[in-house]
Amino acid sequence: MAAPRAIGIGLLGLGVVGSGVARILTERADTYAARVGRALEIRRVLVRDPRKPRPVELPPGMLGTDPEAVLGDPAIALVIEVMGGEQPAYEYLCRALERGKYVVTANKEVMAKHGPELYELAARRGVDILFEASVGGGIPLIAPLQRDLLANEITSMRAIINGTTNYILTRMARDGTDYRAALRQAQQLGYAEPDPTNDVEGMDAAYKLAVLASLGFRMTVRPGDVYREGITRLHPREFRYAAELGYALKLLAIATRDDHRVLARVHPALIPAEEPLAKVDGVNNAVEVVGDLLGRAMFQGQGAGSMPTTSAVVADVIDAAFRIAHGGEGRPAWRADPDAQVCPMSELQTRYYLRLTVPDRAGVLARVTRVLGEQYQISIASIIQKEADETARTAEIVIMTHLASEGAAQAAVKSLEKLDVVRAVGALIRVEGQA
Numbered sequence: 098m099a100a101p102r103a104i105g106i107g108l109l110g111l112g113v114v115g116s117g118v119a120r121i122l123t124e125r126a127d128t129y130a131a132r133v134g135r136a137l138e139i140r141r142v143l144v145r146d147p148r149k150p151r152p153v154e155l156p157p158g159m160l161g162t163d164p165e166a167v168l169g170d171p172a173i174a175l176v177i178e179v180m181g182g183e184q185p186a187y188e189y190l191c192r193a194l195e196r197g198k199y200v201v202t203a204n205k206e207v208m209a210k211h212g213p214e215l216y217e218l219a220a221r222r223g224v225d226i227l228f229e230a231s232v233g234g235g236i237p238l239i240a241p242l243q244r245d246l247l248a249n250e251i252t253s254m255r256a257i258i259n260g261t262t263n264y265i266l267t268r269m270a271r272d273g274t275d276y277r278a279a280l281r282q283a284q285q286l287g288y289a290e291p292d293p294t295n296d297v298e299g300m301d302a303a304y305k306l307a308v309l310a311s312l313g314f315r316m317t318v319r320p321g322d323v324y325r326e327g328i329t330r331l332h333p334r335e336f337r338y339a340a341e342l343g344y345a346l347k348l349l350a351i352a353t354r355d356d357h358r359v360l361a362r363v364h365p366a367l368i369p370a371e372e373p374l375a376k377v378d379g380v381n382n383a384v385e386v387v388g389d390l391l392g393r394a395m396f397q398g399q400g401a402g403s404m405p406t407t408s409a410v411v412a413d414v415i416d417a418a419f420r421i422a423h424g425g426e427g428r429p430a431w432r433a434d435p436d437a438q439v440c441p442m443s444e445l446q447t448r449y450y451l452r453l454t455v456p457d458r459a460g461v462l463a464r465v466t467r468v469l470g471e472q473y474q475i476s477i478a479s480i481i482q483k484e485a486d487e488t489a490r491t492a493e494i495v496i497m498t499h500l501a502s503e504g505a506a507q508a509a510v511k512s513l514e515k516l517d518v519v520r521a522v523g524a525l526i527r528v529e530g531q532a
């Protein structure tokens with residue numbers, strides 16, 4: 098009997114991830130063929146520059162610059178998109194799905210901005226789009242949210258999902274270095290891009306949170322719905338004071354759901370040092386999910402890198418190829434909850450860390466506490482006076498509040514800045530303990 102026909106694969110992109118995927122699909126071809134029941138064969142690869150040296154060897158003539166050579170080849174049943182960026186990746190994914198091809202992508206930006214349209218298009222064409230690698234690199238997150246946690250109502254997700262910023266913050270905490278020096282180290286080690294804006298301003302984390310929240314809460318959360326603050330203004334002093342107070346300082350991506358109301362945000366936050374998330378250091382990623390049946394679970398591991406990401410992409414390829422080979426309906430459909438809505442950040446209730454520079458003299462604290470307590474009903478949990486600058490005759494005070502609303506906290510900062518006894522508001526950082 099003739100061997101069953103191989104499943105043709107088209108690869109869009111042959112960079113860090115694409116090269117890993119091509120290498121592993123080639124080296125482990127026999128193992129995966131046995132798992133799927135049919136061979137997997139890369140037929141065409143789209144790149145920008147076919148003459149560029151590559152860390153993986155592919156037969157001559159396989160690389161090209163014409164997307165139609167991949168998307169229009171009827172022998173290609175599965176397209177892997179590892180190009181990155183919104184366009185032309187989104188357009189190519191639509192074209193692949195329109196033509197009834199299964200799609201695997203690692204592209205968080207496209208999934209965050211256009212996920213619901215792509216699920217719908219895939220369903221209409223009777224195929225599927227798989228995107229495990231788009232969030233958390235090799236850490237299984239998407240499949241658990243789409244399958245293993247389906248019996249739950251997910252109420253909260255808290256995550257460290259950007260390795261670059263977590264590396265920078267870890268360096269600042271451990272070495273007492275400032276943001277610029279820690280960024281330079283990250284760039285020298287290849288953990289930060291020459292232009293780090295997307296990472297350090299929280300955009301990358303917001304894309305990933307939009308993907309996780311949309312899946313976990315079954316609603317459409319777009320990147321623009323995610324409140325976002327980056328790490329560039331953090332002062333080394335905050336790490337020292339945070340540690341003294343028993344906290345770690347991290348860039349957190351948090352999405353919470355209360356009934357049909359969802360709040361999604363990315364910003365620096367203090368977390369109690371004994372919590373597992375506080376101990377996730379360096380380029381590692383972790384996502385903590387709370388479900389009403391499951392309770393609390395944490396997924397942790399390498400959130401980027403060629404091989405961890407290849408692990409997730411190839412798992413999706415095997416899953417899709419198995420369905421192409423044997424049929425099967427895939428997974429329960431994603432449908433947006435029509436009643437769900439995104440709340441404004443001003444509705445957040447949390448605790449705050451506030452650092453002020455004030456003149457080193459009597460009566461100052463009373464003025465500050467009056468503004469917080471009487472004007473904005475923000476009650477104070479503790480006040481600590483930190484070092485004084487004798488030449489400037491100023492002192493620093495760190496105030497930890499009880500639960501307060503974001504709207505009140507922001508308004509209070511504006512009022513404090515106008516007080517003649519406040520030289521500067523050095524920091525306002527949210528404090529996030531386990532809910």
Ligand SMILES: NC(=O)c1ccc[n+]([C@@H]2O[C@H](COP(=O)([O-])OP(=O)(O)OC[C@H]3O[C@@H](n4cnc5c(N)ncnc54)[C@H](OP(=O)(O)O)[C@@H]3O)[C@@H](O)[C@H]2O)c1
Pocket residue numbers: 109110111112113114115143144145146147149178179180181182184185203204205230231233234400401402403406
């Ligand atoms: N790197 C990671 O650790 C990681 C982790 C998780 C997810 N991801 C995601 O995986 C995707 C790929 O990342 P990467 O790090 O592998 O990127 P990369 O190294 O920059 O590779 C991109 C590849 O796509 C090709 N390409 C880009 N734009 C193209 C266009 N307009 N037409 C044709 N080819 C084009 C490039 O061709 P040339 O080689 O000819 O320039 C290159 O081969 C992104 O969505 C990224 O967010 C990456």
